[in-house]
Amino acid sequence: MKADPDRVxxxxxxxxxxxxxxxxxxxxxLSQDDITARKWLxxxxxxxxxxxxxxxxxxxxxxxxxxxPHVLCGSHLESQNHAGWLDGALGxxxxxxxxxxxxxDNQLVGRGVDxxxxxxxxxxxxxxxxxxxxxxxxxxxSEEQIDAATDRSGRGTLREMLAKQELxxxxxxxxxxxxxxxxxxxxxxxxxxxESAGRGIGVVTSIVAIWQYRITATGFQNHAGTTTMxxxxxxxxxxxxxxxxxxxxxxxxxxPDSVWTVGRVTLQPGQPSIIPGQAEMVFxxxxxxxxxxxxxxxxxxxxxxxxxxxxxxxxxxxxLAQSSPAHMAKGPKDALQDAAQQWAPDHYSIMPxxxxxDAQVIARHIPSGMMFVPSIGGISHHWSENxxxxxxxxxxxxxxxxxxxxxxxxSNG
Ligand SMILES: [Zn+2]
Numbered sequence: 001m002k003a004d005p006d007r008v009x010x011x012x013x014x015x016x017x018x019x020x021x022x023x024x025x026x027x028x029x030l031s032q033d034d035i036t037a038r039k040w041l042x043x044x045x046x047x048x049x050x051x052x053x054x055x056x057x058x059x060x061x062x063x064x065x066x067x068x069p070h071v072l073c074g075s076h077l078e079s080q081n082h083a084g085w086l087d088g089a090l091g092x093x094x095x096x097x098x099x100x101x102x103x104x105d106n107q108l109v110g111r112g113v114d115x116x117x118x119x120x121x122x123x124x125x126x127x128x129x130x131x132x133x134x135x136x137x138x139x140x141x142s143e144e145q146i147d148a149a150t151d152r153s154g155r156g157t158l159r160e161m162l163a164k165q166e167l168x169x170x171x172x173x174x175x176x177x178x179x180x181x182x183x184x185x186x187x188x189x190x191x192x193x194x195e196s197a198g199r200g201i202g203v204v205t206s207i208v209a210i211w212q213y214r215i216t217a218t219g220f221q222n223h224a225g226t227t228t229m230x231x232x233x234x235x236x237x238x239x240x241x242x243x244x245x246x247x248x249x250x251x252x253x254x255x256p257d258s259v260w261t262v263g264r265v266t267l268q269p270g271q272p273s274i275i276p277g278q279a280e281m282v283f284x285x286x287x288x289x290x291x292x293x294x295x296x297x298x299x300x301x302x303x304x305x306x307x308x309x310x311x312x313x314x315x316x317x318x319x320l321a322q323s324s325p326a327h328m329a330k331g332p333k334d335a336l337q338d339a340a341q342q343w344a345p346d347h348y349s350i351m352p353x354x355x356x357x358d359a360q361v362i363a364r365h366i367p368s369g370m371m372f373v374p375s376i377g378g379i380s381h382h383w384s385e386n387x388x389x390x391x392x393x394x395x396x397x398x399x400x401x402x403x404x405x406x407x408x409x410x411s412n413g
Contacts, residue, residue: 001105003097003400005393011093012392014040015077016085024383025085028153029078029120029132030058030161037077037089041117044096048103050115056170057146058119058162059133064099064112069181069410071403072114072366073098076121076133076358081153084188084385086392090373091186092117094396098184098403111407114179118358125149125158130323132158134358137175138365175365181410182332183368185359186399188387192378193351200394201340201348202372203333206288207360208257208352209325211297213283215242215304219313221269221277232275236267238313239279245303246283253299255292257352260285288325288352326360332369332406339401340371344394371399 018040019025019033027033038060045052045062052062060077064070075091092115099113118133125132127149135141149158162168194202219235243262250260261284268278285296301317308315340348351372359370373395376386387395 001101001400001404003101003396005396007100008093008097008396009389009392011044011096012086012089015089015093019079021082022383023085024083024385025079026082027077027079028081029122029124030165034058034078035165038117041077041092041096041115045099045115048100050099053173054167054170056162056167056172057132057136058165058167059137059173060117061173062099062115064103064114066110066112068111068179069407070112070114070179071098071406072116072175072180072183072362073185073403074116074118074358075185075187076119077117078120078122078124080122080381082383083381084379084383086188086385086387087190087380088121088187090188090387090392090395094186094399097396098400101400102403102407105404108407111411113403121358124151124153126152127158130356131358131361134361136172138361139174140361177366180366182329182335182406183359183362183366184332184336184399184403184406185357185362185368185370186395187357187370187372188380188385189372189375190355190378190380191375194349194372194374195376195378197349199347199349200344200374200391201398202351203336203340203348204328204353204370204372205333205350206328206352207326207357207363207370208286208288208354209293209323210284210286210356211293211322212320213300214318214320215239215281215283216316216318217242217279217313218316219275219277219279222275224273224275227275233312234275235279235313236276238307238311238315239265239281241307241311242304242315243281245307246300249299249303250285250296253295254285255287255289257354258285258287258292258296259354260296282320286354288327290325326363326368328359328363328369329367331367331409332402335405335409336369336371336398336402338405339398342401343397369402371395371402
């Protein structure tokens with residue numbers, strides 16, 4: 001049994017027509033196009049005999065018949081605003097394909113593939129959660145948290161948007177952990193490692209942790225022409241000293257896969273002829289290895305303290321978020337690696353994921369694995385995001401094979 005790459009491509013091209021924007025899609029969570037895509041998926045799953053629903057947070061869930069054990073497969077269907085056609089959709093269509101293949105395999109007696117398209121992985125709604133759909137599915141989100149969530153683009157509250165689509169008040173589907181021998185999510189890489197290495201498949205080892213900080217410098221706001229260089233207390237300059245020290249020092253303390261970014265800098269009052277009295281930057285780094293994370297944290301603390309001591313300004317370091325890395329489990333990882341070796345011998349990489357995914361939520365509850373296909377030019381969250389048809393086809397074969405491997409390894413006899 002194997003994937004039908006033509007069917008996979010046909011499904012992906014169909015989804016690309018729902019909310020088309022240039023060569024990508026604009027399909028924010030709970031928009032009309034997003035609902036159209038969700039209903040399409042529910043229909044496809046019903047066609048192969050799955051018990052199907054769109055739940056109270058817009059998760060689409062298709063439950064395979066049979067006592068199991070089953071594999072849970074899926075990703076997300078909504079897109080970022082005016083973004084790519086494969087981010088999320090690829091993993092959902094692979095999951096659907098795996099479910100179809102399993103449904104037509106009569107040797108699997110009672111075992112199969114449940115499919116889920118998680119709602120709002122892309123975070124259109126802000127609230128006291130990171131991944132609305134997957135965290136709801138595993139029971140980590142309360143009704144109060146849903147009450148408080150609102151759309152970042154001002155379309156309304158989550159409750160209002162759910163009500164508009166007649167989803168509010170529906171039951172939310174809860175994961176039955178005992179039903180599954182594992183979860184597998186496929187996704188586009190969204191970076192250029194695979195393309196640079198000339199590889200077609202990435203087997204993910206872990207999803208990185210993100211540690212985020214606010215660094216604030218407080219000096220004294222004053223006249224840019226009359227205040228001598230010696231007497232001024234320039235908060236902007238002090239903050240830039242921290243940034244420059246980070247760039248000099250981090251390469252000596254980071255790990256081989258660490259990345260770090262100053263994503264925002266603000267100077268107050270931000271006028272050409274005024275010495276900034278206050279300066280602030282938001283800084284984050286990512287890695288999957290706790291030792292690397294701790295070394296970078298210690299370096300950041302030390303550098304901030306050094307600039308605080310040496311400059312006429314006061315420096316302050318505030319932790320905004322410190323998530324934990326999510327490690328993929330051996331069973332699903334082996335199933336993926338064996339499948340990659342079978343379909344793409346020596347044409348795959350073992351690698352971490354630098355981006356967050358629903359798999360990191362599911363991994364807290366059942367053994368989980370992830371695989372990547374290459375992103376052309378490493379581009380994602382942009383309408384020009386793309387992957388070649390041949391890489392999509394190869395990925396489908398590896399993914400479906402991995403699902404079958406995982407089912408075979410958990411046959412209960
Ligand atoms: Zn995604």
